[in-house]
Amino acid sequence: MxxxxxxxxxxxxxxxxxxxxxxxxxxxxxxxxxxxxxxxxxxxxxxxxxxxxxxxxxxxxxxxxxxxxxxxxxxxxxxxxxxxxxxxxxxxxxxxxxxxxxxxxxxxGGQQRGGARSRAQRGSDLRYNMRVSLEDAYAGTQKSINVPTSVGCGGCNGTGAANGAEPQTCPSCSGMGKVRAQQGFFTVERACPACGGIGQIIKDPCGQCGGAGRVEKERSLSVNIPAGVETGTRIRLAGEGEAGLRGGPTGDLYIFIEVQQHALFERDGIHLHCAVPVSMASAALGGDIEVPTIDGGRSRVKIPAGSQSGRQMRLRSKGMPALRGAGQGDMFIELAVETPVNLTSKQKDLLKEFEKLGEDKNNPESSSFFKKVKSFWDGMKN
The missing domain is CATH 1.10.287.110 (DnaJ domain)
Structure with missing residues (x-):
């Protein structure tokens, strides 16, 4: 055929x-x-x-x-x-x-067929977890950190060879950095065991780095934390990672931000929430209270008479700044009406008197609820 x-x-x-x-x-x-x-x-x-x-x-x-x-x-x-x-x-x-x-x-590893792997390999990227306060996340700050990493060896200028000697082509793989073995239909490739996939060997390695071209060292870095960062924000510091192998390019350092919980404020994106307890009398009669703001200031808030627990009031532009772009969030005040405790005999007598003088219109929610309860019970009887 x-x-x-x-x-x-x-x-x-x-x-x-x-x-x-x-x-x-x-x-x-x-x-x-x-x-x-x-x-x-x-x-x-x-x-x-x-x-x-x-x-x-x-x-x-x-x-x-x-x-x-x-x-x-x-x-x-x-x-x-x-x-x-x-x-x-x-x-x-x-x-x-x-x-x-x-x-x-x-x-x-990004190798091209027919060509040897480069003797120089890029250093690894590093991760550093940083915790910052909500105040620092609001205003932005600068932090100094110590990062254990690898830096280029000064004894061999990053080559890995002693006395300035040049690495030699690996005789096992002829500089390819990989060897092949035929298995039936397939040709299987693996890293050369003689040179570890580098393609070159060092007969006289540097005594300081053992031929790696880099040594372990702790570095001190200054990191700028922009205003508005949130938990999970990632900051990239190019070229501040681990030194490359045998003179290769340096990796990057990634700072991962975790914003700590605050004693007063709860964050929701660019908005803040603050639960403010008020007395039963203040909630009933109304009045003014001062509340804190994240910038360390104070804001006066008017409480309407007859306010209930859970009522919210908005303070515009008192929240967190947006990380990217203009604008600022708001702050929400949530009232928590507090029931008085540790009453004196006189206070108890006054409350009992107040209770006797009370009418349905003074407690509309309670009156409405118990009317529904009575209707429910009557329906069950019938």
Whole structure:
């Protein structure tokens, strides 16, 4: 049976570039992979056919020969279908490895196939949990913190090698930083055990850092806390994280804010709530009270006569500032009418007298409730 045209196999036009070929092969390989088509006996043949086509067309020299002579370029003692005498099945391990690297390379450390991993690796990002008071969150502040981290080694200037020596290419992986092993259809890659995936080795490591190019040290930093921060706010300090390995770039430091609970105020976004107890007499007769504000000031609030527990009053622009953008929240005063305790005999007598003089209109909620209770009981009797 005559072989199909390789461009038709991959579903691309003749002369397609490397990117189009890889994209087309990746699609075919995923479509006809034997593991995905256990019930389709024709899938494996199509899978091998796509592999052979891509293995030929991905190589510029083979592609040029195929474009000129077609399949005859690899027959009768020619290149042998993938560069091997008498071949024709293609080098699946090589071809599929290209697609594997393209799909999963970023999850394997961001390495590109065919190139060695950079000797220098970026330092890790660090996290620091900081607790601030509500007053500091309101006004903003500056905090000094001590962060244990890694810094570049001064003995080797971050190279990891003693006496200024240069790292050497790892002989085990030829500087690739990874080694491959063939397992059936698949080519499995793993970090080179000789160099730890760096691609280079240091024969004479620095005595201060042991070849890492960095040492542990505690650093003192000043952090600006903007006004309006909330619990969960994250502040990024670029370049203040862990030093890179063997001269690599430094990571970042992330400050995570936790705003402490306050004894007087409860926060709700940019708004504040304050529960204010008032006496029974003040709630009944009305009057003025002074309440605290988060900026340390005082505000006078008028209590209407006959106020009940739970009544709220708003103080505009007395809340928290918005972290991003203009504006400021409000402060809500919630009244809590306090029942008097530890009464003297005279106070008890006065309250009893007051109770005798009371009318339904003096306690409308109580009167309404007990009328409903009486109606409920009457209904149950009937």
């Amino acid at each position: 005559a072989k199909r045209d390789f461009y038709d196999v991959l579903g691309v036009v003749k002369g397609a570039d490397a990117g189009e070929l890889k994209k087309a092969y990746r699609k075919k390989a995923m479509e006809f992979h034997p593991d995905r088509n256990a019930d389709n006996p024709e899938a494996e043949a199509k899978f091998k056919e796509a592999n052979e086509a891509y293995d030929t067309l991905k190589d510029p020299d083979k592609k040029a020969a195929y474009d000129r002579y077609g399949h005859a370029a690899f027959e009768q003692g020619g290149m042998g279908g993938g560069g091997r005498p008498g071949g024709g099945q293609g080098d699946f391990g090589s071809a599929f490895s290209d697609v594997f690297d393209d799909l999963f390379g970023d999850f394997m």
